[in-house]
Amino acid sequence: MQRFVTADIDAIDAYKLLSGLVVPRPIGWIGTRSADGVNNLAPYSFFNAVAASPPTVMFAPTGQPSARKDTLTNVRDTGVFTVNIVNFDLGPAMNETSGTHAADVDEFEVAGLTVREAELVDAPSVAEAPATFECRVVQILDIGEAPMGSSVVFGEVLAFDVADRLLDGTRVDQVGLDSIGRHVGNYYSHNGELYEMARPD
Ligand SMILES: Cc1cc2nc3c(=O)[nH]c(=O)nc-3n(C[C@H](O)[C@H](O)[C@H](O)COP(=O)(O)O)c2cc1C
Known part of the structure; x- marks a missing residue:
């Protein structure tokens, strides 16, 4: 065993240890809309479900408070987002939306995806996704400091949309879902x- 005491290592090494050991991570593909009305879509694997009543998820834009993450700007401005579940076939499109795009670029167009309007929140969702959640922000918790801090966004799930073919009541067919995990x-x-x-530029 080799031991790394956090106080003795750089933040980047702590990041490498966390992202190499906390695996596989689910991917929250987060849909938002800017205050100017531009659609945004990006994957976040610092993502998980954290409560069932009310159903609550979290995702964490890293590199805070310095890195520009349009998703974080948008949820701070609008207070809402969608989560879109990524299956194997959507992997390349998900990866495409992780590129560094200017704030006025619509990643749905970049990746050739179809916008499906959420019903309870003003945010776009991915029509091709096997499941989507409509969420309202309940808290944003800032952790740590630049350049490797995070802003953890907690969202209450107001509605779940799930493909009929995957459902037996509220039981979800795991083979049919065909999800991927991030390492x-x-x-x-x-x-x-x-x-x-490979990540796009
Ligand atoms: C699978 C995957 C998971 C990612 N997870 C995160 C994450 O948890 N936090 C983060 O800040 N960036 C993450 N990224 C990088 C962002 O997707 C990337 O910085 C993106 O450009 C952010 O887009 P935005 O500025 O529209 O929010 C991930 C990228 C990939 C491919």
Whole structure:
């Protein structure tokens, strides 16, 4: 065993240890709309479900407070977002939306995805996704300091939309969902196998 005491290592090494060991991570593909009405879509794997009543999820834009993350700006401005579940077939489109795009770029157009308007919140969702959640922000918790801090966004799920073919009541068919998990760097897992997708610029 090698031991790393946080006080003795750089933030980047702590990030590498966390993102290499807390795996596979679910991917929250977060849809938002800017105050100017521009649609935005980006993947976040510092993402999870944290409560069931009320159903609550979190995701965490990193590199705070310095890095420009349009998703964070938008949720601070509008207080709402969608979560879109990524299956294996949507992996390349999800990866495409992780590129560094200017705030006025609509990642739905970049990745050739169809916008489906959320009903309870003013945010876009991914029509091609097997499931989407409509969420309202309940809290944003700032953790740590630049350049590797995070802003953790907690959102209450107001509605779940799930493809009929995946449902037996509220039981979700895991094989049919065909989700992927994030590992360190460009690695993902699918059906227990690791594979790579290189990040766009
Ligand atoms: C699978 C995957 C997971 C990611 N997870 C995170 C994350 O948890 N936090 C983060 O800040 N960036 C994460 N990123 C990088 C963002 O998606 C990227 O910075 C994106 O450009 C942010 O877009 P935005 O500015 O529209 O919010 C991830 C990228 C990929 C491909």
